[in-house]
Amino acid sequence: MMNSGRRVIGSEHVAETRAKGRVVMEIMPTDIVTAQAQETAARLGIKLVPGPLERPQVHKTDGATSLRRTLYRRSPRWIAPQRPKNGTASPIRKLALIGAGGVGANIGHLAANAGSADEIALIDVVPGLAASVALDLNHASGVSRSRSRASGGEDLSAVADADVVVVTAGRPRTPGMTRADLIDVNRRVIHTTAEAIRTKAPGAVVIVVTNPLDEMTVEMLRATEFPREQVLGMAGTLDSSRFRNALAMAAGVSSGDVEAITLGSHGDEMAPIVSRARIKGRPLDVFLDGKQIDACVKDAVTGGGQVVALRKTGSATIAPAHASIELIDHIRGARTGPVPASVMLDGEFGISGVVLGVPCHLGSNGLISVKELPLSRSELDALQAAAEAIRERLEA
Numbered sequence: 001m002m003n004s005g006r007r008v009i010g011s012e013h014v015a016e017t018r019a020k021g022r023v024v025m026e027i028m029p030t031d032i033v034t035a036q037a038q039e040t041a042a043r044l045g046i047k048l049v050p051g052p053l054e055r056p057q058v059h060k061t062d063g064a065t066s067l068r069r070t071l072y073r074r075s076p077r078w079i080a081p082q083r084p085k086n087g088t089a090s091p092i093r094k095l096a097l098i099g100a101g102g103v104g105a106n107i108g109h110l111a112a113n114a115g116s117a118d119e120i121a122l123i124d125v126v127p128g129l130a131a132s133v134a135l136d137l138n139h140a141s142g143v144s145r146s147r148s149r150a151s152g153g154e155d156l157s158a159v160a161d162a163d164v165v166v167v168t169a170g171r172p173r174t175p176g177m178t179r180a181d182l183i184d185v186n187r188r189v190i191h192t193t194a195e196a197i198r199t200k201a202p203g204a205v206v207i208v209v210t211n212p213l214d215e216m217t218v219e220m221l222r223a224t225e226f227p228r229e230q231v232l233g234m235a236g237t238l239d240s241s242r243f244r245n246a247l248a249m250a251a252g253v254s255s256g257d258v259e260a261i262t263l264g265s266h267g268d269e270m271a272p273i274v275s276r277a278r279i280k281g282r283p284l285d286v287f288l289d290g291k292q293i294d295a296c297v298k299d300a301v302t303g304g305g306q307v308v309a310l311r312k313t314g315s316a317t318i319a320p321a322h323a324s325i326e327l328i329d330h331i332r333g334a335r336t337g338p339v340p341a342s343v344m345l346d347g348e349f350g351i352s353g354v355v356l357g358v359p360c361h362l363g364s365n366g367l368i369s370v371k372e373l374p375l376s377r378s379e380l381d382a383l384q385a386a387a388e389a390i391r392e393r394l395e396a
């Protein structure tokens with residue numbers, strides 16, 4: 001039934017859906033669903049679900065039929081960041097990478113390849129390591145045609161005047177360890193690096209990667225005495241990527257069809273946000289049952305440990321590097337929209353004085369604002385629990 005361009009869904013439509021053996025009925029944004037249809041759907045066990053994000057519409061133009069894509073913004077695209085239309089975001093002038101091990105070298109590689117920075121300065125305490133990675137990156141530019149120039153050495157003063165500093169310096173965990181077991185050894189490394197950043201690159205945006213992430217981000221904030229806008233922790237982009245991958249594999253779709261985010265801590269108190277996750281623009285339960293969704297949540301939380309158990313000598317490096325580049329892209333304006341990062345909260349989500357993974361708007365000076373998404377009661381409780389757990393660990 002049509003009514004000024006709108007489809008009115010009556011109980012007969014619901015009954016037709018049932019008769020076809022279908023259990024889901026798609027409702028488009030312009031549809032009007034009668035109260036009777038809702039009752040019939042409930043009685044027959046039919047789910048009325050929002051239609052897909054994109055749906056081709058047929059339009060008649062001068063007797064010809066053309067197909068036009070109409071975008072239905074069922075949920076705001078607050079998860080998947082978008083590149084600016086003209087794709088002309090400038091590279092960062094100087095990117096410093098403290099730590100040229102597994103994660104640091106991979107960040108250097110991706111940054112050079114994407115032209116994220118004009119100058120990439122690598123620093124590592126192991127003699128020759130950072131210089132060798134820098135040389136390797138420069139050698140690759142003959143093929144990749146990257147314009148980035150890399151340099152490497154042991155001296156922390158090479159952070160001087162960096163616009164963005166990524167800190168991966170420190171020990172990774174090995175099987176049998178939790179990230180929290182790294183607190184003592186890595187806190188010392190953070191303090192050493194923080195001193196150099198504070199004095200030589202006081203205007204830099206610092207991205208902490210070293211574990212345990214939430215605690216090390218707090219240490220960096222304390223030791224540099226930088227405002228909260230300038231110190232970000234990287235974990236949410238990695239955990240969200242793992243969550244999206246798990247959902248995509250379970251639903252048999254590509255990761256690009258999935259929008260999902262994780263908040264909270266980078267550990268057992270991680271909070272994958274199920275209520276706002278979408279597969280092809282639709283809620284998860286259209287594609288997956290409760291058990292499958294729980295398994296995906298578990299996969300996101302345990303993903304890091306799974307890699308450690310297999311690798312034995314260290315932890316993941318490739319996905320963390322991509323996830324770090326995502327933050328760098330937001331800082332340099334190559335991507336827009338909220339992105340999960342760990343920042344010191346100041347009343348957002350009702351939490352203060354603790355570093356937690358939350359959706360953030362970022363820019364060239366770091367944090368612009370925290371985006372307080374509407375979350376379900378249990379998700380808000382999970383954020384509060386994560387904040388309390390981190391607070392307790394810091395006090396201990």
Ligand SMILES: NC(=O)c1ccc[n+]([C@@H]2O[C@H](COP(=O)([O-])OP(=O)(O)OC[C@H]3O[C@@H](n4cnc5c(N)ncnc54)[C@H](O)[C@@H]3O)[C@@H](O)[C@H]2O)c1
Pocket residue numbers: 098099100101102103104123124125126129168169170171172173182186189192193208209210211212213234235238266314315316317320
């Ligand atoms: N936040 C996340 O999501 C995430 C993801 C992956 C790894 N991590 C963490 O990142 C850290 C690095 O992981 P990795 O796989 O690159 O380890 P890695 O051992 O391969 O590299 C770490 C490097 O840091 C260097 N280093 C140590 N102390 C230093 C100092 N004072 N100054 C300069 N360099 C120093 C080491 O020589 C080493 O080369 C670990 O703590 C790991 O747990 C975090």
Ligand SMILES: O=C(O)C[C@H](O)C(=O)O
Pocket residue numbers: 172173179211238266303304305307308315316320
């Ligand atoms: O798991 C680890 O120890 C490394 C990192 O935090 C990860 O999640 O891959």
